Amino acid sequence: MSDYHRTPLSRRALLKAGAGVSALGVLGAPAIVSRANAQSKFDWKRYAGEKIDVMMVKNPRADLLQQAEKEFFDLTGITVSSEQIPEQQQRQKAMIEFSSGRPTFDVTFLALHVQKRLSYKGKWTEDLRPYINNPEMTSPDFDLADFGAAGMNFATQADGAINTLPQFVDFWMLYYNKDIFQKKGVEYPKSMDEIVTAAAKLNDPANGINGFVSRGLKNANIPVWTSWLLGQGLETIDPKTGKLNTDGAEAIWAAELYRKLNKDYAPPGTIGFNWNECQTSFMQGRAAMWLDGIGFATPLEDPTKSKIVGKVGYGITPPGPKAHHSAIFADGIGIAQASKKKGAAWYYIQWACNKANQLAMLKAGAGSPARMSPFSNPEGTKSAMFPKDYFECMSGSGKIGRPGLPQIIPVTEFRDIFGVALTNTLSGADVASELKKATEAFKPVLEKSEQG
Structure with a gap:
């Protein structure tokens, strides 16, 4: 008070x-x-x-x-x-x-x-x-x-x-470790597809370095997926028409990108990572890239908490196949x-x-x-x-x-339902099937919220 x-x-x-x-x-x-x-x-x-x-x-x-x-x-x-x-x-x-x-x-x-x-x-x-x-x-x-x-x-x-x-x-952006990039001779990615290419080159688990880290925990992981979907020029739910863009080709592409980066190039246990675990991994020098909000930057430049002070790069989210947006x-x-x-x-x-x-x-x-x-x-x-x-x-x-989340009333329910679907893909579930099931489960929730 x-x-x-x-x-x-x-x-x-x-x-x-x-x-x-x-x-x-x-x-x-x-x-x-x-x-x-x-x-x-x-x-x-x-x-x-x-x-x-x-x-x-x-x-x-x-x-x-x-x-x-x-x-x-x-x-x-x-x-x-x-x-x-x-x-x-x-x-x-x-x-x-x-x-x-x-x-x-x-x-x-x-x-x-x-x-x-x-x-x-x-x-x-x-x-x-x-x-x-x-x-x-x-x-x-x-x-x-x-x-x-x-x-x-x-x-x-x-x-x-x-x-x-x-x-x-x-704003959601891409934190990157300039020191790791320089040592590997990798340039900042110019597209979302190049993020995958860079992550593969930077990934060095034998030396305790992963190419990429982002939220894998259900509910918290939704903005990672929606960031990639914005690269297709789409929000998960069209703010004007109310149409769900959650199980089409673009949504599947974005979820596949989410799965590949988190499954192939992220630290062990990423399926349970929220922003704080990602932040810790990155500022300890164990991840080359981290997608998240720029509001988490301050501890990265604090020498009492971070091992990478002065080595952090702050990059605008690269463009996708059809559009360039920041969640x-x-x-x-x-x-x-x-x-x-x-x-x-x-x-x-x-x-x-x-x-x-x-x-x-x-x-x-x-x-x-x-x-x-x-x-x-x-x-x-x-x-x-x-x-x-x-x-x-x-x-x-x-x-x-x-916007990185749909502009609807049941935002929490959306994050819960689709967050579980995305997390399931990290354990081997089929991306298209998970998104279809989640879409069908969420439709009545959305319709009910729009009534009255």
Whole structure:
């Protein structure tokens, strides 16, 4: 729980937290606010004296926002009481409280890759378009066009409603060990097929090195398969038609690629690997390539945890036979429809996602911001920890991002059913047969979710 009146943070403390003067003070600077107010009817002090409750997911991005709450109060006069909750528990709390119709919070963070459709069907959060389009409610510095297409597409519903604002976008990319590549004389793969070729050349189990590693554990493994399917220009479920693309030739190709890489070139026991086992294997120098989210990068460059500091390459997911996409996952931030303090809540959201706080996220290594401006800001890409290609990977992936999970309500059921099918293929089951069985099992689940 954070309430800045109870835990005030000085500017010195904020600087130590990695946010920095330039990162946190842009929209809060009195001169800028004065100029903005002189040119518009917008007033940051409009809701001064109000107090809002914010439900966060426990992560470094939430840390940064909590550390900056004093600045938000100085800017707006609005008091923020925020609470960080571990991811799974936070999702459960959101479901329970929104279902009750009496949520205890005014603002909440949502995992768009899981809760996008669910939140819209349940009318959890406000459509933000009326706020965005109202010059009396939105700061002239807001700059909606600065948000990348990947994040905005994720935050926009099929009918055009924007019921969250994207705050964080996690891109799936290919980590690679530059040292191993150089010793074997292998270049970074230019296509998905070349990933297999490179993995074969890099695979050296006799010396404790595997050519590739990715998630093999059921449910967790779905984004590996969908990443390859995006190379065929398809999502597992078409977001416009609702058509299942899960047992056709393209889906089989993607699952065969998943099986070959994880069966032939991954470490023993990969069938039980989630991201943490993959991360450990890679940062101990036991894997040449690892497909996963760029949000897992920080420990790789920490000399107290990693054996490959300075040797990590950050590569955009190579193109497939028909398309070039990066699987993305995103967090959005929205106003509870039941809130009685929607104006103050909107002020918090536009502040939380402003250019200053998005830049602070990038500088602190807390993840990939939804805005594009941090990547072109020299302050954002100055880092003693990360190399240039880390930032280039995030920026480039943002231009080709596409959802890594289907935009449906029963996302968990989808991951469970197809995750088991994929895991079965690692034990020798036929790919086409497993996908067909999973598709038939999931159809009634999807149809039921679309009713009503």
